Amino acid sequence: MIQNLTEHDRENLQESLAKSGQKVTPQREAVFTVLLADRDHPTVDEVFNRAREVMPGLSLATVYNCLETFVGCGLVRQVNHERESTRYCPNLAPHAHFRDKETGRVHDIELPADVIKSLRSILPPGFDSEAIEISFLGRAQGGDAHPTL
Amino acid sequence: MIQNLTEHDRENLQESLAKSGQKVTPQREAVFTVLLADRDHPTVDEVFNRAREVMPGLSLATVYNCLETFVGCGLVRQVNHERESTRYCPNLAPHAHFRDKETGRVHDIELPADVIKSLRSILPPGFDSEAIEISFLGRAQGGDAHPTL
DNA sequence: GGTTAGATTTTGAATCATTCTAAACAGGGA
DNA sequence: TCCCTGTTTAGAATGATTCAAAATCTAACC
Missing domain, CATH: 1.10.10.10 (Winged helix-like DNA-binding domain superfamily/Winged helix DNA-binding domain)
Known part of the structure; x- marks a missing residue:
């Protein structure tokens, strides 16, 4: 549909x-x-x-x-996850991905501004980052608790 | 050599x-x-x-x-970066990667325990993560300031 | 309406990293 | 020595993606 x-x-x-x-x-x-x-x-x-x-x-x-x-x-x-086929995501808000080991499904995880900031702060001087990619690998229970939005 | x-x-x-x-x-x-x-x-x-x-x-x-x-x-x-060839890294300490846009080189970035903790904390209940991957994309000045460890 | 230029789509071939297969090999017991 | 098992090898196969060239579309202009 x-x-x-x-x-x-x-x-x-x-x-x-x-x-x-x-x-x-x-x-x-x-x-x-x-x-x-x-x-x-x-x-x-x-x-x-x-x-x-x-x-x-x-x-x-x-x-x-x-x-x-x-x-x-x-x-x-x-x-991307390892070298599997590329997937596409129309969610433009900053977010991380959580990949379920068992199902292969990818869930979006909201990424608070302060976490992004604390990440950026670990870069030594001279490193200018334009983009950060964060992905978790693990198991998500109750598949739809957090819909894949 | x-x-x-x-x-x-x-x-x-x-x-x-x-x-x-x-x-x-x-x-x-x-x-x-x-x-x-x-x-x-x-x-x-x-x-x-x-x-x-x-x-x-x-x-x-x-x-x-x-x-x-x-x-x-x-x-x-x-x-891994996007779908480029897989690279291999013998650094076992928890660390993130910084990929230089221009040179394609990958630098290791030390990952403090508290940052890992704050990352883990953004997962909603029901998500159990075994591994986190973090990669920055950007430009690193003075290539060897932080040798690739 | 017809024409042209440029972008877009299509088909099928080509590429490239990786995986698979099957045969050769090595080394440590029985 | 002869197996047994794990390892290595060469080459074929796979699979996602990219490329090339022809076909199609669109919009602008006459």
Whole structure:
């Protein structure tokens, strides 16, 4: 059941693309819609399959292209775990990831500003960090206690 | 210039392997020696090339095997950045990684216990974490201010 | 309406790190 | 010596991702 984009999301898409001189296309809209529909950090393949349901002619390469474009204009983040397939996450707020060893599912963990600050403070002088990535590996009980948002 | 293992390192190798019922072999010793010689987080290929200098017949598959074995018995850690080749790190103390955007080099950053604790504390109840991975991305000035340990 | 330029999409081939497979090898007991 | 088991080896296979080139689309201009 893939809903259409809300007015707000569509504008967000259109503006973010415009900022880097790019346009909204039906494919990009479809891929973006899929990402927002289920925030379960899908792989490219999962996005591809879901988007196909609504746009059967869509090609895998296009999904790669769209996702790369979105990452480029800051609409989504990549999530990697070791060398497994890259996953995609439309949550823009600063957050860490928790990967469940058993299920492989990735959960978002809110990241308070003071924790970020204390992390940055461990860098010796001369190290300028633009981005921090934090991921936990372990077991999450009661899977849905903290929905995968 | 690849030195031999120190008495201490050799014992460490031998004991760690023994714990999981495995033996020291010339290949494992060579690979381990390479890892300790330059702690610059080499890729498998780099390890392979360095180890070849001292053991010309060594095969790439064996390097993969050795490194996997070492990871399995806790002698080394894998370091991943996005989907680039996996790198290997013989630093066992808890530490974060800082990846220099320009050079691609990875630096170890000491990780104080209290920072680890504050990180663990952001996990909602029900999330049990066994491992945390932290990596910074940015620019490190004066490359060797904090040697790659 | 037709034309052109530029971006976007598509298909299929290519790449590259890693894993797998099956055969050769080594070394320590029986 | 002969097994047994673990290890190494070479090469094939895998799988995610990227690339290349042709096809398509869109918007702007005439």
